[in-house]
Every structure is written in C-alpha cells, then in structure tokens.
Amino acid sequence: MNIDSIKNGYVIDHIKEGKGMQIYEDLKLGELNCPVAIIKNAKSNKMQKKDIIKVDGNIQLNIDVLGYIDSDITINVVKDSKIIKKYHPELPEKITNIIKCKNPRCITSIEQELDQVFVLTDKEKRVYRCKYCESKAK
Amino acid sequence: MKHLIDIKDLSVEEIDELIEVAKDIIKNPDKYSKKCEGKILATLFFEPSTRTRLSFESAMLRLGGNVLGFSEANSSSTAKGESVSDTIRVVGEYSDIIVMRHPKEGAPVVAAEKSIVPIINAGDGGHNHPTQTLTDLLTIKCEKGRFDNLTIGLCGDLKFGRTVHSLISAMVRYPKVKFILISPEELKIPSYIKKEVLDKNKIEYIETQNIEEYMNKLDILYMTRVQKERFFNEADYIRLKDSYILDEEKIINSKKDLCIMHPLPRVNEISVKIDNNPKACYFKQAKYGKFIRMALILKLLEEC
CATH class of the missing domain: 3.30.70.140 (Aspartate carbamoyltransferase regulatory subunit, N-terminal domain)
Known part of the structure; x- marks a missing residue:
C-alpha cells in the first residue's frame, strides 16, 4: 500500500x-x-x-x-x-475537552457548556485532576 | 487575593494576616463597625446552610455593610435553569462581594472565572469549605496561642469529613505538628491524604480506633460526626457509634488546657454535659467564625 x-x-x-x-x-x-x-x-x-x-x-x-x-x-x-x-510530546500542563470528568457531583455534570479541563498535578505519576472538582482523571 | 475558593489559595503569610485582623476586630470592634458602609454582600446559597449564611450576614452587618441574597436554589433563577456563570454576572452588578454555597463541586471556580467582584466559597458539596478551616485556625490561634508544636486528635468520620482534610492540609505547614487519627476502620483517613499530605510533609501521625488511648497527649481534640449512612451494615454502626461519643469520662485523663472543637452542627457525638467544661471550645469556635469572616470580607474588599 x-x-x-x-x-x-x-x-x-x-x-x-x-x-x-x-x-x-x-x-x-x-x-x-x-x-x-x-x-x-x-x-x-x-x-x-x-x-x-x-x-x-x-x-x-x-x-x-x-x-x-x-x-x-x-x-x-x-x-x-x-x-x-x-x-516525543511532553505531558501537557492542561488538557481541554479530551476527557470528561466522571464525578457525578462535579459542576460539569450539570453545566454541559463548560469546557472539560484537566490540569497536570503530578508529573511523575502522570496525574491529571479536574480543574473544578479536583477528581483524578480515570 | 481576589477570591477565596480553596484554603490552599492562601499562603501562610496571608492566613497570619487574616488572623491578626480578626484578633484586632475582637479587641476593637468599634474600629471596624463602619468599614463596609455602603457596601453590599450577596449571599447566594444554592443549598441551605443557615449557620454559615447567618455567620456571613452577621459579619457584614457588623462591618456596617448590607446584605442581600437567597437561601435555597428554589428561590433563585437556578430553578429556571440559569447557569452559575449567568447568576454570578448578574449578581456582580448588584453587589460588591459574593458568598456562595453550591451543592456541586467546583461551582465556585466557575463563578470566580466570570465574576467582576470577589467570590468567597462557603462550601461546594463535599469539596472545599475554606472559611470553616479559617475559623478552625483562628480558634486554635486564640485558644492555644500558636500553630506549631501541637498534638491534634481528629476523631470520627475521617474518610468523608472535608473539614478534617482541609484542617490537616492547613496545619501541615507549621512545624512540630502531630496528628492522632481516631476513627473506626470503615472511616479511616483516605490513603491519598496520608501519602500526598502527611507523608509528603513528613508529619508524624498515629491511627487508632480508641478515643481514650492518646487522650493525655492531645492539645486539641477535633470531633466530627459518625454518620449512620456511611456504614455498609447497621450492625457495624451500632457496634461503633457509642465509642465516638465524647463524654466526661473519656476526657478524664486529658491535659488541663485541652481544646475540644467541632465544626457543628452536633447531633450526639459530644455529650451536652461537656458544654460547660472550660475545655469545650465549639461554641466559641462558631463565634470566631464570624470574626474571621469579617477579616476576610475586609481583605477581599481591600478595606484593611
């Protein structure tokens, strides 16, 4: 091909x-x-x-x-x-509208027009947390 | 400092500054009684919390300001489907500072992004409640005179209790602070708090299920409620519930100057017989809550 x-x-x-x-x-x-x-x-x-x-x-x-x-x-x-x-791409500091917050108590669960923003909080362990409720990205 | 959303937004210096202002207000209330004349505080309580709302309203009135707002979502435009952002934009036009409580976690972050006036988070679901932590800190400072070199017992629901998690995060910044974590197995402190807060800051702590075991070591005993709905089965709850009810007998070996705290409301986790004991500080704690909120309002409005 x-x-x-x-x-x-x-x-x-x-x-x-x-x-x-x-x-x-x-x-x-x-x-x-x-x-x-x-x-x-x-x-x-x-x-x-x-x-x-x-x-x-x-x-x-x-x-x-x-x-x-x-x-x-x-x-x-x-x-x-x-x-x-x-x-090779580095871990971005912030990712927007790629993953969705799974926390049903997060404000993004009722206000759908909000951007889904996750922030890198632990580079070593590659941990991202929701900007709003701080839940870990899964 | 423009908004207060999370206690972590404040540096140790900023907390110290707020505490100093609050202490000065306690000493010289008249000096502050007209500081906010002509200013309006909006209290937007999307879920009810009488105590916190009244504390803020009292704080603003004592500063000579005015208050407006709502005490539940049903009486606001949220019931019609308005977004947090829109509500905040509108209320920002009617007030100089906004206090909000919302059942959804992170709602104050959304508000702060859109607001033209300072936002104070008065609780967002089980997430943050920074003015409760400030209240706790002012209580500790006024009752113990220091933040360092303290052994703090935290008792009850350490798994879901956000006040406990925030207090730990705030206190680990001071030297020689130790924690005794007293809870049933089912309600132990989450491992991420141990790893990311206690271990990371090299803080000494002991976990125990027995409230009396370390009673004689404690400078502060912070009580929280063990709620029935947190247990998987009722038998476990019945077995454990009385072990975490504080009474005269359990504090018999405590230090003379033990300070017993509780964020309130209390149900039955502290016997009313202790209320008149000089070690009981939980009603004073509620009073300190008003003073620290006064200091915070002044700070955010840049009036001091």
Missing part, C-alpha cells in the same frame, strides 16, 4: 496499534480540509505493529495533547518535504 510522502505538515509515528482513530478524533482531524491518512497495523521493528497518521497541509495542529495520550509517540514536522523537527 502506498501513501505518498507529504510536503508540509505532520507525520505522527509510533502510535500504539489501534490508537490511531482515537488520535484522529482527539485532534479533530476529520474537520480539516487537507489530506489526512491513517495507516493502521504498519510494520515496525520496535513495536511489531503500529499506527501512523499523516497530515498534509500547512496548518498548525494542537498536538500537545498527544503527550497525555501516549508520550512514546514520535511527531515529525515536515516542511518542503523535509523533516525539520522530530520529538
């Missing part, structure tokens, strides 16, 4: 197999007008199987959230068909 290399954009590599669609949803890639490819079950020496996402477009993506989903992911930023930056 051939997926063309991209000119400008992102190659999100080393995604755990099966996680590609979740990332597609979380980054809201379905809303983009540019070409987006999800490759599932690609061969990988390191991981045996992996998912890859390619986004071909001169756009700015909010990819910080990937650090929360899986910090082993590799992000390649491509410009004029060359990789200009390659890195």
